[in-house]
Amino acid sequence: MSFASAHARSQYGTTTANLTARMALHSYGTNPESWWEWLTPRLPRDGRVLEVGAGTGEVWQHVPHAELTLIDFSAAMCTRLRQVPGARVLRADASALPFAAGAFDTVIANHMLYHVDDPGLALREFARVLAPGGRIAVAVNGHDHMADLDEFGSRARSPRRLNGFSAETAPAALAEVFDDVTVERYPGDLSVPAKEPVLAYLDSWTPLTGPERAAAATKIQQRIDADGAFPIRKHTVLVTARLTR
Numbered sequence: 001m002s003f004a005s006a007h008a009r010s011q012y013g014t015t016t017a018n019l020t021a022r023m024a025l026h027s028y029g030t031n032p033e034s035w036w037e038w039l040t041p042r043l044p045r046d047g048r049v050l051e052v053g054a055g056t057g058e059v060w061q062h063v064p065h066a067e068l069t070l071i072d073f074s075a076a077m078c079t080r081l082r083q084v085p086g087a088r089v090l091r092a093d094a095s096a097l098p099f100a101a102g103a104f105d106t107v108i109a110n111h112m113l114y115h116v117d118d119p120g121l122a123l124r125e126f127a128r129v130l131a132p133g134g135r136i137a138v139a140v141n142g143h144d145h146m147a148d149l150d151e152f153g154s155r156a157r158s159p160r161r162l163n164g165f166s167a168e169t170a171p172a173a174l175a176e177v178f179d180d181v182t183v184e185r186y187p188g189d190l191s192v193p194a195k196e197p198v199l200a201y202l203d204s205w206t207p208l209t210g211p212e213r214a215a216a217a218t219k220i221q222q223r224i225d226a227d228g229a230f231p232i233r234k235h236t237v238l239v240t241a242r243l244t245r
């Protein structure tokens, strides 16, 4: 049984390309410290680590780990994840983990809980597979994350249009299951000097129609001509907590 949302299945079920296109836009950050460089020293990764919804396994390019299990519901993502050196890779759903209780010391859910139909169910499942004292790390976006793209019909981008699990709701949701909740916001926005990466990002969610593309290209280019780059505000937080109950 899969708990992956219809949206997640259409976005990620058979391809890594949509995720890769979106990650490419984030290379135009205003913070010289990239998201991955900022994240890795803050990411709990004690002992036996499980990353749920691991996608292309990008984080492990920046910080290898010895006792690493990676899961994703998508066969396409799992094929990519098998290239992460030393990792055990399983195709599985976040809400029905194929592991015994207490099997891990750390669970990581990086930019994925807004893709499941029932984030509360997934969080309880994460708690089940954590050993007492184990830690969890969740990265999510705020409601205003990349809102500068709303006018171009980026229809699925916002947590408002996914399941609502966001920087605003995640701390309280984690506090229902875990203790010692901390929240830290990644500082930085995007400043994109060409229209193509922005158009590729928009297409990755829902392909733009011809008229939408022409209108978006004109507006983005006008802003680049005026200011040297197209600005996009970001709002991403890392929420961590510990299992003490």
Ligand SMILES: C[S@@+](CC[C@H](N)C(=O)[O-])C[C@H]1O[C@@H](n2cnc3c(N)ncnc32)[C@H](O)[C@@H]1O
Pocket: 003, 004, 005, 008, 012, 013, 019, 052, 053, 054, 055, 056, 057, 058, 059, 071, 072, 073, 074, 077, 092, 093, 094, 095, 109, 110, 111, 112, 115, 116
């Ligand atoms: C936005 S991507 C993030 C990937 C990776 N964690 C990262 O930060 O680069 C979301 C990932 O979650 C996976 N995913 C979505 N729903 C899932 C579910 N119910 N169970 C397992 N994986 C899921 C998708 O296939 C996708 O790889």
